[in-house]
Amino acid sequence: MTPEEKAAGKALSRLQRHGAQTLWLAMAAPLLGGALLVWQAWELASLLGRAIEGGEAPQALLPGIGLVLALLLTRAGLSALGEWLGSIGAEAIKLKLRELLFTGLLARSPRRGDAASSGAATAAIVDQVEAIDAYYARYLPAAAQAALLPLAFGAVILPLDWVAGVLFIVTAPLIPVFMALVGWGAQRASDSQAQALTRLSGRFGDRLRGLLTLKLFGRADAETDAIVAASDALRQRTLRVLRIAFLSSAVLEFFAALGVAGVALYLGLTFIEFLNLRGSPLTLHVAVFLLLMAPEVYNPLRLLASHYHDRAAAKAALVEIERQLGALPDATEPLEDLAPRSGPAIAVAFENLTLRTPDRQKIVLHDVNLDIPAGRHVALLGPSGEGKTTLLETIAALRPHEGRIRLDTEPLADWSPAALRARTFLLTQKPRLIHATIADNIALARPDASRSEIEQAAELAFVTPFADALADGLDTMISEDGIGLSGGQAQRVALARVFLRDAGLILLDEPTAHLDPALEGQIIDNIIEYARGRTLIVSTHSAAVAAKLDKAWRIAGETLLPVAIPAKKKGAA
Incomplete structure (x- = not known):
């Protein structure tokens, strides 16, 4: 045997x-x-x-x-x-x-x-x-x-x-x-x-x-x-x-x-x-x-x-x-609780951080040091391919890194997967929509959310205006990957998930990429207001979005360079 x-x-x-x-x-x-x-x-x-x-x-x-x-x-x-x-x-x-x-x-x-x-x-x-x-x-x-x-x-x-x-x-x-x-x-x-x-x-x-x-x-x-x-x-x-x-x-x-x-x-x-x-x-x-x-x-x-x-x-x-x-889980141990949990804002710190592309052929960041205080709202700027997505996914423990990342003074490696998933929220550049109703897709962020909470999240993400025009409203079925919705509508459905999570750290990757400027400004304002008291890191191409946040850094030359924000836009969240 x-x-x-x-x-x-x-x-x-x-x-x-x-x-x-x-x-x-x-x-x-x-x-x-x-x-x-x-x-x-x-x-x-x-x-x-x-x-x-x-x-x-x-x-x-x-x-x-x-x-x-x-x-x-x-x-x-x-x-x-x-x-x-x-x-x-x-x-x-x-x-x-x-x-x-x-x-x-x-x-x-x-x-x-x-x-x-x-x-x-x-x-x-x-x-x-x-x-x-x-x-x-x-x-x-x-x-x-x-x-x-x-x-x-x-x-x-x-x-x-x-x-x-x-x-x-x-x-x-x-x-x-x-x-x-x-x-x-x-x-x-x-x-x-x-x-x-x-x-x-x-x-x-x-x-x-x-x-x-x-x-x-x-x-x-x-x-x-x-x-x-x-x-x-x-x-x-x-x-x-x-x-x-x-x-x-x-x-x-x-x-x-x-x-x-x-x-x-x-x-x-x-x-x-x-x-x-x-x-x-x-x-x-x-x-x-x-x-x-x-x-x-x-x-x-x-x-x-x-x-x-x-x-x-x-x-x-x-x-x-x-x-x-992989190894079979121990059936005698209780299940890990991956349910979202409330908690205070999470500080983020980089110590001699070095990132490489997934194929390990290119250095994205080299020996970077940065502190993001708890509750601060910051933007990451840079052209496509410069590593904004890689950095966000690294903070969420989805990518390997060299150096050290600390969340609330605790090394990222010491965070259990359950605690990290429960206290943080990552919205990727291509969020996944499943074959279900619009309401069910929003509720993926927090399955125990009530109907009123889902409806409120839909209003804040401006899903309600186009959903009300559909025969079944939020109960309208959509196909896998959001087929049946436009790119902007699918993006708003995914953004609505942000408003169901009381996460201490919110990571958004190009959240307004498919939205027109007017709608972009309204949704970002709602996100900033909702994220008050939480740490928010947004990867974006939009200077208008970055101008609404407290701080901004640009990825360039394997390092992070601070970007000046007009004084009238400053202020802790």
Whole structure:
């Protein structure tokens, strides 16, 4: 077993605690059903013995028949209850794991070089997490039955007939032994299938997002053929997993049938007095009971074998999740709280700060020192490509840097992702809009915002004037990336998010790039008023916007140069 598989097994055990109560009940239900099975088989064998050997009247057998039927229905109910509880426990575990993975994905920087593509991340959180369902819902209850019921059945059978008991003891262990041998191959095939599924999902998701570009460059047909080829490769790997699963089923069926046939042959030879290995005569009651119990001794092992590949699939899924999203989160730790939190203004300080472009080929800033007091409103000026966006993203811990950045005298590296996301707000140059209503897109900044707060934010960002002209107002649906809105309207929807966040540090990257001068001035005035008492850093090309702020610096020659602002525009926020 590889270290990755051992880690996956430990992770499965840690996750189990999130559905432990229902899973314990799911495992207990079939065990109770097994106890009732022994009672049912004994009563049914007794009925046959009384009817055939004792010659009792049918009327005298009616209470026993009723008891057998009641036991049969009770066992069926326990089986259904166990499956239901197993599904509930598995759903709780999957929900917890998805919350952990998604929270971890939100907490880390999307600019990381080892970040998974959106398609691969989606496949890991949706498809691979789904693959662990059968492990908790079916494999664990089957493992509990296989571990306890054959021993319990053997303890009941051995005092009645030692030969039958020995046959069970000899043949039953062969099933898990050969099942484990087959399982090694199933694990490798499941790993290969999980990787193929992730690659296909990632490729499909990324190609779907870039469909317009592929059409423009005439690559749509070629990518379609590549997707078909990848799908066929996944089909072959899936069939390979199923082939191994069917092989394991054939192995266990062979040994189970061999054991049942051996017991039947022994009983038949004993009845015709060809064998005489018992100390007392064999009654029909005991013989029928042994025949009824013979397949049931192997049935828990057969059930385990049929679900054994679920364990391999779950381990392979966790290994693939770790491969795509990094180390699995500790399921025993509480979720990081990424919700926005109120707090005082945050001071920003650069100490010998050096920044490079993402490709590391060009220096943006070299050995820069700067203090931005808490509550100050400042502008960053400079032509496109000079590094304004890189600097803002570095302050938000989305880009690597050399030197030191301090937020409130604390090094940026010492801020936890949760605290940084909760206390700061970054509006990028190309903010993301999703397929949802205008109101829902605004509320992405603070999902618990009330309707009145959303409407107020829309008014401050001048979303209300154009939204009121739409049939559903703020409840109008827009498509992915704001399709259905103009560039200026989409920008205002994104800007409205600023007014829902009580952030101590607000970072805006070209917030008015698509707005006309009159609207630009009004929205900037609203932002400045709202940001009173908060630190505000705005990257902009507009001298008019910079003139409204307290300070301005221009990025030029790998350094920050102060820009003079007319005296009438000065004043702390």
